[in-house]
């Protein structure tokens with residue numbers, strides 16, 4: 001296998017899952033081993049793609065398609081909930097100076113809830129949408145003219161048409177990111193801006209083992225990708241969105257072919273390799289740790305899993321005896337009342353007082369603080385397991 005970014009041949013996998021099952025970004029169990037490789041040339045990490053990847057995105061990948069309003073919780077500060085869409089719109093407007101009446105395209109947009117919200121704030125903008133599936137059209141139809149969207153292939157009249165092309169959490173899914181960025185570059189006006197968000201596996205380590213996240217970018221590999229596809233003024237921001245990199249870059253206006261791609265220093269690459277190796281070891285060992293804790297507490301009758309997202313699902317798939325888990329607990333009202341692995345998803349206030357164990361299925365960074373902020377749990381005596 002070759003690196004998706006720099007085409008350098010990849011050595012042996014640095015991670016493979018213990019079981020022949022993996023978890024998708026939509027928290028579904030998928031019957032394939034996860035294998036992750038690291039590129040020693042550009043510092044990119046990549047996962048073996050799903051065996052039926054095109055069909056998967058066309059027909060099966062239904063992100064938040066259940067209702068119009070459904071959204072994911074971004075963070076909770078002092079009990080105040082902030083949702084991902086709001087945060088992403090705010091950040092985009094802060095970071096990009098959009099000209100009046102700009103033509104904008106969301107590439108790989110799914111429902112494009114972000115553009116829907118954005119054009120309510122900036123009514124002068126004309127939104128355009130593109131995805132490799134037709135299942136989102138009923139959502140697009142509510143706020144975009146049908147001439148301004150395309151599925152499977154982009155429209156020929158879109159060449160050099162856009163002031164801004166965005167990509168929110170799409171590049172990590174594609175096996176040919178260079179092809180996608182080359183198309184985006186072609187669709188931008190000279191000097192037009194690309195704005196993208198991808199997971200940062202170094203601060204959100206769940207990304208590392210999500211089976212449909214083919215690409216795990218580093219700042220280095222993102223920079224190589226953008227330089228190779230005709231961008232300049234590349235800025236990669238690891239701060240403004242938790243667990244993600246925000247990329248802004250301009251379409252290069254002149255001397256396209258003369259640009260020389262600078263290679264990251266070997267010092268930086270070996271640092272990255274050390275970090276991804278330790279993430280790989282963490283995931284390899286955590287299954288054993290979960291099962292050890294479970295065995296140690298085998299006399300407990302009632303357990304719950306806090307978090308019904310990726311980490312919570314991961315814990316559930318590791319447990320030997322899932323019957324003892326009565327429920328998942330989740331702060332998000334969009335998750336409450338639903339079911340995951342046939343267990344109800346409840347609010348923290350609904351947790352049964354007889355629950356003895358709580359497996360905390362949250363990003364290990366900051367998970368103990370999230371638990372400490374739950375009001376009525378201080379008086380409970382249950383024991384916690386932290387990832």
Ligand SMILES: [Zn+2]
Pocket residue numbers: 003004005006007008039040041042043044
């Ligand atoms: Zn590479």
